[in-house]
Amino acid sequence: MTAHIHPSAVVEDGAQIGEGCTIGPFCHVGPEVILAARVTLKSHVVVSGRTTIGEDTTVFPFAVIGEIPQDLKFGGEETSLKIGARNRIREHVTMNTGTEGGGGVTFVGDDNLFMAGCHVAHDVRIGNRVILVNNAALAGHCILEDDVIVGGLSGVHQFVRIGRGAIIGAVTMVTNDVIPYGLVQADRGRLDGLNLVGLxxxxxxxxxxxxxxxxxxxxxxxxxxxxxxxxxxxxxxxxxxxxxxxxxxxxxxxxxxxxxx
Missing domain, CATH: 1.10.10 (Arc Repressor Mutant, subunit A)
Incomplete structure (x- = not known):
């Protein structure tokens, strides 16, 4: 293997580590984790559960990826988290596995950016080229299509869908579905027009x-x-x-x- 694993990291038996991976100091990788080629865990990263991380993804310090859902209905069933390629997952991001009632899988596509402190809850489905700005939070079962931007300190209510190319302003609570290419802002989320800049x-x-x-x-x-x-x-x-x-x-x-x- 060509992986580089720091002596202080803990990689449990059963974990699959791809070629060219880098696992930095004080990381913990669970026994059911799969890291594709060239994944980088910077330091102090926890990856647990039935979690797959796609190639060329970088996870920054103190992120916790693949822990069980924050859902009182979760009964310990076998569920998973699947993360695609070339994602950037910054400091203190949390992503949870799915629940049986939500299909059992939390899914993240390719080329996304999750800035510091973001949360991706159980059974969320995220497309490609999505940006979650610092401390944005997605509740369970949300769907974000391609090219969505969620502003900092914003929250998205459970089961909400956000269409492709939409943008959510900072410090916004989104409680209903957002049409593709929509522009949403204000504290309780108002559809104010189209994301013309993005278009x-x-x-x-x-x-x-x-x-x-x-x-x-x-x-x-x-x-x-x-x-x-x-x-x-x-x-x-x-x-x-x-x-x-x-x-x-x-x-x-x-x-x-x-x-x-």
Missing amino acids: KRKGVSRSDITALRAAFQMLAQGEGTFHDRAKRLGDETDSDYVHHIVDFILGDSDRSFLTPG
Whole structure:
């Protein structure tokens, strides 16, 4: 093996350590942990439970990854945490395994950044290129699609879905689903518009941004219920970006939506 393991680290029998991994001083790796190639645990990192960490991921000091859920219904059942490739998990981040009632798996995709002090609870599903800013917290069963940003000191209520490309401002409590490309801010989470800065940075065409603006206005001021407006919007647009919003609104959810004011 080409792994580099500090003499003070504890790697329990059964753990699978990939080539080129670095396990720093005073880390603890449990017996059911799988580290893919070139994973780095800086120091004082705990990785426990049935946890898999994808290649080229770096975990910074005092993070605790794969501990049991903070859920009183958890009865010790065998559940897991799966983390993809090239993630950056900063100091004091906590990520828990799933629960039997939530499907048994907490899932994190690729190329995400979890800044210091963030929490990812049981049965959460996170896509790719997501950023959780310092001390953001996701409650159980949340779903974050690709390219979401959650601002610092913000909290997301259990079972909430946040659509791709949405942005949540700092110090915000999100209690309902957020449409793709939405902009949410204020202490109790208000849908204030579209994440236009993010769309422009991704190089989205002017025509698609114009279509998204028109879609947002229709959802805010059109006739009928919010779902009725979404169905009508789906019949009237050719923009893939608008269809992402429509499909998200018409999909299954355990929460209501943050709607345009």
